[in-house]
Amino acid sequence: MTAPNPGASAEDLLRELAPQVLGSTIRRFKDFAAAEDAVQEALVAASMQWPKEGVPDNPRGWLIHVATRRMTDYMRSDTARRDREELAARPAAGDPWSRFRDMGTTERDDTLILLFMCCHSALTHSSAVALTLRAVGGLTTAEIASAFLVPESTMAQRISRAKQTIKSSRVPFRMPTKREHAQRLASVLHTLYLIFNEGYTSSGGTALHRVELSREAIRLTRAMHRRLPDDPETAGLLALMLLTDARRPARTGADGELIPLDKQDRQLWDRNAITEGLALVSRTLPKGSVGPYQLQAAIAAVHDEAPTAGETDWPQILALYTVLERMSHNPMVSLNRAIAVAMVHGPAAGLDLLDQLAAGGELAAHHRLDAVRAHLLEKAGDLAGALAHYRAAAARTTSIPERDYLISQAARLDVGNQA
Amino acid sequence: MKYMLMMNAPRGTGDWGVMKWPAEDLKAHIAFMKRFTKALGDAGELVAAEGLAPPAQARVVRAQANGAPAVTDGPFAEAKEFLAGYWIVDVESPARAYEIAAGASAAPGVGGKPLNMAIEVREVMSPPPVEM
Numbered sequence: 001m002t003a004p005n006p007g008a009s010a011e012d013l014l015r016e017l018a019p020q021v022l023g024s025t026i027r028r029f030k031d032f033a034a035a036e037d038a039v040q041e042a043l044v045a046a047s048m049q050w051p052k053e054g055v056p057d058n059p060r061g062w063l064i065h066v067a068t069r070r071m072t073d074y075m076r077s078d079t080a081r082r083d084r085e086e087l088a089a090r091p092a093a094g095d096p097w098s099r100f101r102d103m104g105t106t107e108r109d110d111t112l113i114l115l116f117m118c119c120h121s122a123l124t125h126s127s128a129v130a131l132t133l134r135a136v137g138g139l140t141t142a143e144i145a146s147a148f149l150v151p152e153s154t155m156a157q158r159i160s161r162a163k164q165t166i167k168s169s170r171v172p173f174r175m176p177t178k179r180e181h182a183q184r185l186a187s188v189l190h191t192l193y194l195i196f197n198e199g200y201t202s203s204g205g206t207a208l209h210r211v212e213l214s215r216e217a218i219r220l221t222r223a224m225h226r227r228l229p230d231d232p233e234t235a236g237l238l239a240l241m242l243l244t245d246a247r248r249p250a251r252t253g254a255d256g257e258l259i260p261l262d263k264q265d266r267q268l269w270d271r272n273a274i275t276e277g278l279a280l281v282s283r284t285l286p287k288g289s290v291g292p293y294q295l296q297a298a299i300a301a302v303h304d305e306a307p308t309a310g311e312t313d314w315p316q317i318l319a320l321y322t323v324l325e326r327m328s329h330n331p332m333v334s335l336n337r338a339i340a341v342a343m344v345h346g347p348a349a350g351l352d353l354l355d356q357l358a359a360g361g362e363l364a365a366h367h368r369l370d371a372v373r374a375h376l377l378e379k380a381g382d383l384a385g386a387l388a389h390y391r392a393a394a395a396r397t398t399s400i401p402e403r404d405y406l407i408s409q410a411a412r413l414d415v416g417n418q419a
Numbered sequence: 420m421k422y423m424l425m426m427n428a429p430r431g432t433g434d435w436g437v438m439k440w441p442a443e444d445l446k447a448h449i450a451f452m453k454r455f456t457k458a459l460g461d462a463g464e465l466v467a468a469e470g471l472a473p474p475a476q477a478r479v480v481r482a483q484a485n486g487a488p489a490v491t492d493g494p495f496a497e498a499k500e501f502l503a504g505y506w507i508v509d510v511e512s513p514a515r516a517y518e519i520a521a522g523a524s525a526a527p528g529v530g531g532k533p534l535n536m537a538i539e540v541r542e543v544m545s546p547p548p549v550e551m
Contacts, residue, residue, distance in 0.1 A: 124511050127463070150466050150509050158463025201546035258547055398420075402547040 010050050013059060014043055015219070018138030021063040023110025026173045029071050032117065033163035036135050038070035039063070043138060109175065111136060112227045115220070116176055116184050118162075119191040122169045127162035128191045129198070134159055137216050147213050148198070189237050189293065192221050196241050200248065214245055235284040236294030242277035243300035246270040258405045262309035274304045295324040314343035331362045335372055347380035367396035371406060378413070387413040421466060421509050421543035422516040426523060426536055428503040430474055438473075444529050451526050459508060459519065470504035477501075500537065507543065516540055 018039065025035040042063045056062040118132040133139045133147075145155035176184040199213025221238045228234050250264035281301045284294055299320045306312040321337035334357055342350025354373050363369045374389035387410055394406035429436055437445065452470075459465040479491040506523070510516050520538040528534040 126509070126511060130463075148509070154460060154463055154465050154509070157461050161461075161463055198546075398542050398545055399547040400544040403544070405547075 010047070010055060013055065014046055015138040017060050017063055018043060019111040019114045019136045020060060021067055022135055023114055023173075024064050025067045025071060026114075027110075028068070029075070030173070031071075031167070032173070033160075033167050034071060034074050035067070036163055038067040038074065040134070040140070041070050042066035044140070109227065111223055113173060113175055115188050115224060117166055117171055117173070119184075119188040120166060120169065120171055121183070121187050122165050122171075123162055125191070125194060127158055127165070128187070129194050130155060130158050131162040131166075132191055132220070133195065133213075133216065136220060139216070185231070185233070188224070189233060192217050192224070193237060193293075195220070196245075200244060214241070214248075217241060218245065232284045232287050232289050233291040233293045235280050236291060236297045239277045239280035239284070239297035240293055240300055242273045242280070243297060243304050246273035246277065246304060252401075256401065257408075258401045260405075261303060264309075266307065269304065277301065278305070290323070292324060292328050295320055295327070299324075312343075314340055318344050331357065331360070331366075332368065335363065335368055339372060339375070342376050342379065347376045350376045351380065365396070367393040367406075370396065374406075374409065383413050420511075420513070420516075420545065421507060422513075423541045423543055424506045424508065424516065424520050424523060425539040425541065426503045426505065427500040427539060428536060430498055430501045440529055444527070444531065447527050447531060455522060455526070456506070459506065464508045464510055464515075464519075466507040466509050468504070468506040471502060474498075474501040503536075513540075513542075 021042065022035060022039045025039055026032055029035055045066055046059070046063060050056075050059075114136050115132065118135050119128045123131065130144055130148075133144050134141065139147075141156050141159060142152050144159075145152040148155065196214050196217035199215070199217060218238070218241050221234070221241060225231075225234050225238045246269050247261070247264060249270065250266065250268040251259060253259055277297065278301055281294070281297050285298060299317055302313050302316050302320070318337065318340035321333060321340050325333045325337050334353075338350045338353040338357065341353055351373065354369065354376065357363050358369060370389045370393035374386045374393060377383075377389060378386035390406050390410035390413065394403050394410060397403045397406065437448070440448070456465065456468045459468070480488045481491075483489045506519070508516060508519055510519070517540060520540050524536050524538045525533040526536065
């Protein structure tokens with residue numbers, strides 16, 4: 001993937017080259033934190049010079065050259081000397097073979113290795129997200145800060161601490177071993193999923209200045225899928241993102257208010273994203289190694305394939321949620337399954353399931369339990385009960401658009417009662 | 420997730436009790452607050468922090484029929500405590516927000532004794548979940 005895409009903008013080109021240049025610099029200097037700073041400076045230099053002077057013939061070489069010069073300056077400085085002495089005083093990393101594995105690693109794996117590093121389980125979720133966006137996504141600290149609505153200095157500290165954590169954990173710059181692979185891959189996928197959610201959920205309303213995080217998450221997941229085409233969960237996550245993002249244009253109304261799935265104008269859904277997502281699902285599911293992302297993608301696919309809400313294949317969705325529930329033990333999945341049960345076997349069956357979930361305790365005080373109960377009570381014709389639970393849910397949610405939606409549901413029923 | 424940590428201090432007589440502290444204690448308190456807020460910034464958790472002017476300077480504003488502001492002066496006898504300042508932090512868990520709040524609550528007062536101020540912790544509303 002070293003050859004730039006023809007027709008890509010300079011910004012896209014920089015984003016694509018960033019992890020490759022960083023990989024090459026880390027490989028040479030063995031210092032993640034300093035290399036990341038040097039590459040960031042090279043990217044800034046490129047974004048100022050290229051629009052004026054034109055993109056150089058070998059943009060990747062240009063960036064590596066500038067980053068290497070910055071690294072050399074840094075290595076000469078006092079700080080670096082102190083860091084080197086500190087490193088030398090510590091015992092060497094325990095893997096004598098890593099050197100040989102490094103030699104076998106090709107440049108096109110650099111993006112992947114970087115992802116594995118940035119999503120290391122030694123980092124908190126928010127640090128992994130920030131570091132991934134900067135080191136792999138090539139976003140500036142200012143862009144990431146504005147995407148998460150925190151001051152730039154706070155984000156700079158978060159990234160700098162994350163880099164220090166990577167440095168002191170002494171993760172070697174190479175692909176995870178076979179033994180580490182599953183767990184490290186899960187961390188990467190989870191981080192990409194968090195980035196996507198952050199972008200998807202905040203795309204309505206007041207978030208006009210936020211960087212397109214979900215687009216960035218899709219771009220990174222796509223790059224990962226290109227490098228691991230046979231990994232079913234990577235394909236599943238990419239499909240899930242595409243099939244969910246396809247509905248974004250219909251998800252909010254003119255004033256940023258939330259529109260639930262069954263009320264969305266399906267003409268607004270992005271057909272290209274749906275086609276790509278469906279193809280991924282049908283290519284991946286038959287391979288047999290089914291995981292949670294593939295199942296969620298399959299559920300999204302069933303929704304996206306229905307021409308109208310009334311034609312949704314609920315028995316199929318129920319079957320998928322049943323497998324997903326067994327696999328993930330997530331109470332939110334059980335809650336969604338209760339909705340599917342209600343759609344297939346009637347609201348009473350769904351409400352029975354909610355009682356069991358409430359008795360289980362995990363969800364007892366969660367607003368989504370009240371919201372789903374309100375929805376099912378309304379379907380069952382108990383409007384007074386539905387009204388009470390819409391209000392209870394509205395009082396507990398920590399999301400303004402969701403609260404507004406729940407209040408308006410309650411208001412709708414209240415008017416109905418008075419009439 | 421983001422939380423607002425509101426530092427409530429006893430109102431006194433329209434001024435903070437703090438105004439009558441010995442200079443040394445006041446200095447130690449201010450130094451603590453500066454260190455405390457800087458540490459939140461260094462941890463990559465600080466979104467905003469402000470101290471508020473004393474309650475004697477507070478005004479309550481209501482719109483009149485024509486929309487013009489009607490301004491009432493303090494002090495407001497009914498309030499025993501007043502908002503003295505706040506932090507907004509971006510943290511991984513509610514437990515971390517409570518930990519930070521406890522740190523603020525233990526700010527030193529007269530003679531370096533912890534004030535044990537009440538810190539009200541409120542979650543900032545966030546975007547909606549992925550699917551409703």
